[in-house]
Amino acid sequence: MAASPPLSSSSSSPGRRRTSPPLHSALLREDYDEVLESEVFIDVNRLRKYARHGIPLEIRGVVWKYLLGVEKSDRSNEFTQRKARYEAYREIDKENVEVSKRVRGEATRYLARAKKDNLLDPHSAPAIFEAVICAYINCNNHVEYSPSFVQVCAPFVITMKSECDVYSCFERLVNVLYESSLDNNINKRVAQFLSYFRTLMPELYDYFEEEELDVGEWASSWLRYLLAKELPIQSVLDLWDVYFATPDYVALHPFVCLAILRHLKDSLEDLEQSEIRSMLLRLPKMNISRIVSQAYNIRSEIQARYGTIVSVRA
Structure with missing residues (x-):
């Protein structure tokens, strides 16, 4: 049963080792605090802007709730709305x-x-x-x-x-992913993704085929759940900071996947089938900021090659 709704805007995780934050994180925290301490209205657009550069772990949960629309930007009825949400959750049957x-x-x-x-x-x-x-x-x-x-x-x-x-x-999040799958089922998404992959990185694509790699296995997994299963958890947190700050993050995601392939290309070409599969299903930690930047470059490259507009709203 859920406890009474907390009013604090801080969040922590049990068991996490605490260290002094670097200067950049401290400056980011000051920016976030200025927004989060507003008593009347939370400027979600400013939170989106800051979140693209990362969110300090101790306030990530609070910021994500605003970015996902769980908490409303208008704080005039904050306690009432939060209490209603907690009571609604308390009533849900959790036995299955x-x-x-x-x-x-x-x-x-x-x-x-x-x-x-x-x-x-x-x-x-x-x-x-x-x-x-x-x-x-x-x-x-x-x-x-x-x-x-x-x-x-x-x-x-x-x-x-x-x-x-x-x-x-x-x-x-799961509702967004489910609705996206209705609009564009996984088979179509995988087919389009593989088409982009073959166009952008033909050598790597051909190498995967030579090694008889089951492309559908890892590609469908990558595309379905925003790499939650494949990336190390810290990389997932960093990536989802960017995604939740991006209104159309589901549309951005395939280009992030392509950016990861491009980033790992040299390493993958040195591996054999079983090793490739292992790496694709358990990705190494990587610089998410660089990956996302590369994803936008790839999106522009695809747009130029295919002559179509690939919509991703920043």
Whole structure:
């Protein structure tokens, strides 16, 4: 059962090692604090601008809630709206025997892999995963459960103090991904992505074919869940800062995937099939700022080659 809605604008994650923030982070924090301390109106456009350069972990959850529309920019009824959201979550049935069992298994495997990052509390996190994902499936039975829901949920478990906030943000994101899949199903998205891949990096594409790599396996996984499953968790957090600050982040995502391939091209061409597959399904940590910058360059390159407008609103 969720606790009473917190009014603090700070967020922390259990078990995380605390260090003194670098100067750049401190300056960013001052910018964010100026916006977040407003008593009347939160300037979400300013938050978007700042978020593209990263969000300090201790306030990431608060900022994400505004970027995702979970918290309203008008603060005049903030407490009433927050209380209503908490009460609504409290009423949701969180029991689902079949889903619970699958979530527990996937959460155990995920936490074992993420142990070295020290960002998730192995004692409290499993119950949060289970409650949030079961609640979502119970309220959205048209959506099929996926084991990747654990990885999609994890960034919110890390950044949010409240289980209700985790649920609200998880629900927003999964709904966006689901609606996107209705507009453009995964087979079409993979086909278009592979067409861009073949055009931009023909040598790497041909090498994957020579190695008989199952392109559909990793490409569909990359495109479905915003790389939550493949990237190290810190890279996911950095990438989602940019995504949530970008109104049309689902449209940007394929170009980020292409930028990652371009970034890893030389390394991938030195590997054999099983090694390539392992790298694509467990990507190394990388500079997300550079990857996103490259993604916009690739988008422009695709636009020039194909003579079409590829809409991604910044």
